[in-house]
Amino acid sequence: MSEKSSKQVMRISWGPQHPMSGQVRILIDTDGERVLNIIPDIGFTHRGIEKILENRNIVQGVVPIERMVMVDTANIALSYVRAAEEILGIEPPKRAQYIRVIICEVCRILSHLYGFGLAAEACGGYPAVFLWSTADREPFLDLMERITGTRWSYSFFVPGGVYADFPDKIKEKFLATLEYFEERLEAYRRAWFENKIFESRAKDVGILKPEDAIRLGAAGPNLRGSGVALDVRKDEPYEVYDEIDFRVITQPEGDSYARLMVRYLEMVESVKIIRQAIENMPSGPYRKFVSPLKRLPKGEAYSRVETARGELGVHMISDGGTKPYRIKITSPTLRNLYVVSQMPKITEVLLADVPVILYSFDPWYLDADR
Amino acid sequence: MVSLNEIITSVMNFIMLNLKFFIQVLIIPGLLFILLFVTFAVWFERKYLARAMLRIGPLYAGRISGFLQPIADFLKIFTKEIIVPSDADRRLFYLAPMLLPVIQALTIILIPFAPDWVVFRGSGFSLILFFAISGLAPLFPLIAGWASNNKYTIISSLRTAYLCIAAEIPLLLSAVGVVILTGSFDLIEIVEAQSKMWFIIPGFLGAIVFFIGILAESERVPFDIPVAEQEIVFGWRTEYSGILFMLTMMAEYIGLLSWSLLFITLYLGGYQGPILFGMPLVSHMFWVLVKLAVLTAIIILFRTVFPRFRIDQAIKIGWKYLIPIAIVNIFIAIIVKTFFPSII
Numbered sequence: 152m153s154e155k156s157s158k159q160v161m162r163i164s165w166g167p168q169h170p171m172s173g174q175v176r177i178l179i180d181t182d183g184e185r186v187l188n189i190i191p192d193i194g195f196t197h198r199g200i201e202k203i204l205e206n207r208n209i210v211q212g213v214v215p216i217e218r219m220v221m222v223d224t225a226n227i228a229l230s231y232v233r234a235a236e237e238i239l240g241i242e243p244p245k246r247a248q249y250i251r252v253i254i255c256e257v258c259r260i261l262s263h264l265y266g267f268g269l270a271a272e273a274c275g276g277y278p279a280v281f282l283w284s285t286a287d288r289e290p291f292l293d294l295m296e297r298i299t300g301t302r303w304s305y306s307f308f309v310p311g312g313v314y315a316d317f318p319d320k321i322k323e324k325f326l327a328t329l330e331y332f333e334e335r336l337e338a339y340r341r342a343w344f345e346n347k348i349f350e351s352r353a354k355d356v357g358i359l360k361p362e363d364a365i366r367l368g369a370a371g372p373n374l375r376g377s378g379v380a381l382d383v384r385k386d387e388p389y390e391v392y393d394e395i396d397f398r399v400i401t402q403p404e405g406d407s408y409a410r411l412m413v414r415y416l417e418m419v420e421s422v423k424i425i426r427q428a429i430e431n432m433p434s435g436p437y438r439k440f441v442s443p444l445k446r447l448p449k450g451e452a453y454s455r456v457e458t459a460r461g462e463l464g465v466h467m468i469s470d471g472g473t474k475p476y477r478i479k480i481t482s483p484t485l486r487n488l489y490v491v492s493q494m495p496k497i498t499e500v501l502l503a504d505v506p507v508i509l510y511s512f513d514p515w516y517l518d519a520d521r
Numbered sequence: 522m523v524s525l526n527e528i529i530t531s532v533m534n535f536i537m538l539n540l541k542f543f544i545q546v547l548i549i550p551g552l553l554f555i556l557l558f559v560t561f562a563v564w565f566e567r568k569y570l571a572r573a574m575l576r577i578g579p580l581y582a583g584r585i586s587g588f589l590q591p592i593a594d595f596l597k598i599f600t601k602e603i604i605v606p607s608d609a610d611r612r613l614f615y616l617a618p619m620l621l622p623v624i625q626a627l628t629i630i631l632i633p634f635a636p637d638w639v640v641f642r643g644s645g646f647s648l649i650l651f652f653a654i655s656g657l658a659p660l661f662p663l664i665a666g667w668a669s670n671n672k673y674t675i676i677s678s679l680r681t682a683y684l685c686i687a688a689e690i691p692l693l694l695s696a697v698g699v700v701i702l703t704g705s706f707d708l709i710e711i712v713e714a715q716s717k718m719w720f721i722i723p724g725f726l727g728a729i730v731f732f733i734g735i736l737a738e739s740e741r742v743p744f745d746i747p748v749a750e751q752e753i754v755f756g757w758r759t760e761y762s763g764i765l766f767m768l769t770m771m772a773e774y775i776g777l778l779s780w781s782l783l784f785i786t787l788y789l790g791g792y793q794g795p796i797l798f799g800m801p802l803v804s805h806m807f808w809v810l811v812k813l814a815v816l817t818a819i820i821i822l823f824r825t826v827f828p829r830f831r832i833d834q835a836i837k838i839g840w841k842y843l844i845p846i847a848i849v850n851i852f853i854a855i856i857v858k859t860f861f862p863s864i865i
């Protein structure tokens with residue numbers, strides 16, 4: 152404290168009423184432009200999702216848990232559904248698993264596009280990229296509407312499979328959309344990753360070394376942005392990820408640019424995964440019916456899923472009723488926010504770097520609050 | 522007793538005697554021109570930015586592409602309540618946004634729109650006078666930021682101060698290159714000296730420095746650091762509301778206008794251009810307006826393609842790159858003036 156008191160500290164409140172903050176308050180201690188401390192103050196959107204889930208049976212429970220991350224609903228729902236399936240001891244049909252992988256990867260693209268646009272916005276004065284990425288989500292949202300019936304927040308996964316079959320007649324359109332999207336990704340690279348001012352803003356800003364990333368518990372693309380190849384899809388394959396050929400994206404630099412680059416390259420990988428899944432999808436049933444009124448066997452299960460923001464775990468305990476007794480969720484944003492709060496101690500941070508670093512971690516505060 | 526009739530007659534006589542002066546002050550390059558420029562620039566910026574962002578932008582106010590939207594916004598903001606923070610220094614809080622656009626607009630009286638169409642010639646030192654007046658402008662954001670007594674505004678006003686010092690020295694140094702080429706501080710003589718060749722060709726480096734200096738001085742992207750929305754809400758304008766906010770926004774565009782006009786005068790040949798339809802006065806003004814439209818369109822276009830610099834990067838650009846380039850430009854000007862005096 153004695154070291155700090157010699158400096159003149161100004162505490163700036165960044166949010167919740169701020170043009171760029173989102174539903175969070177972040178207290179920033181500054182000495183002039185230099186940042187001494189970042190203190191995330193979450194909890195503005197706590198809705199008690201874990202408690203709500205105790206009052207829902209396993210089919211109803213998919214709906215509230217999706218509200219955790221609205222741009223990445225499928226991955227979140229998958230973790231819940233997989234935990235329920237483990238307790239029930241059932242395996243969904245192969246076709247359902249392929250449909251799940253397709254929807255999960257589309258959700259990953261949608262989520263990365265959104266986060267990518269926000270990161271562009273955070274560097275300042277470049278709102279066009281945000282609107283472009285929003286516009287490029289449209290074709291995927293239309294496809295999802297054909298498959299699931301809604302543009303987002305699908306509630307499409309159900310223990311034992313998926314609600315509806317994949318319409319084979321939209322395969323052509325799906326592949327055409329993927330081709331269009333690959334062209335757009337190239338445009339983003341030229342307009343955004345090769346922009347010199349963006350490079351100067353994001354490169355060497357907020358460097359997170361691999362050992363720090365592991366020690367502080369960074370999750371998902373942020374960990375891979377520090378060069379640690381950890382991906383639940385590869386390490387502990389769920390659904391049919393072990394039948395699909397893809398690589399885990401890592402970038403060695405560990406700065407904000409690397410984290411955004413990981414997201415960008417993951418979108419390219421996701422396109423490959425979707426293409427393989429569409430081509431290899433077997434025919435057959437898409438759902439094993441499980442009655443929502445069925446009593447769950449006693450026991451507990453933990454499922455890990457690689458969501459767009461990192462590893463999400465759902466721990467479900469059943470005491471033999473129709474509803475789970477307790478559900479505990481570990482969310483990636485909470486872990487990533489802790490890493491952000493340690494940033495000024497690891498590297499030198501200026502006030503203008505705070506939004507860039509924060510949005511390079513792609514936070515979703517509702518995910519942290521639950 | 523003086524009758525009302527006599528008063529009206531004498532006032533009319535005064536106006537008729539100084540008709541040219543009144544036209545200059547009230548129409549061009551005075552009040553009406555400035556207000557029209559601000560309105561049109563705001564509309565163009567919003568519309569162009571919307572197109573770049575795949576939106577439509579203003580559409581309804583004034584049938585053609587919503588070109589009356591800035592006026593509608595002005596009327597709306599005009600009716601809003603002015604909220605003064607309880608901890609603010611009331612007098613300075615009111616004063617700063619009122620004086621800022623006046624100071625910015627005052628520099629425009631020095632700009633020649635035609636050989637004999639300038640409000641104030643400044644006895645042959647109008648370039649120095651321009652810098653002297655515009656040097657006052659950065660004080661007002663500083664005062665406003667301090668008077669608002671808010672953390673965001675104080676950070677922003679200090680950023681303004683840093684940025685202006687980093688930008689104004691290169692601006693002055695690159696203007697010195699032009700002065701050496703011409704041998705005069707008079708803006709009309711500078712324009713007349715460009716009848717053969719615009720100074721952007723011999724003073725290319727100076728023009729680049731001056732252009733970047735304009736961006737920094739008028740707080741345009743990528744140098745909009747004092748109003749960085751992502752960090753400090755709206756910079757020194759955060760606490761302003763109603764008509765005071767409108768004045769600060771107007772000041773931004775008037776600053777852009779006055780610096781663009783100076784750039785045109787120094788580097789793009791001012792009012793020089795082919796005489797159209799045998800009307801020298803009209804065509805001189807026409808060329809100034811055409812050059813102004815092109816230059817401001819380029820500056821506004823930057824907003825769609827560039828993120829923002831950090832304050833340390835902006836200061837580094839000013840001191841480390843722009844000042845040496847401006848000094849090189851001075852040497853080039855000396856060489857041109859000494860060895861090839863015939864080409865200018």
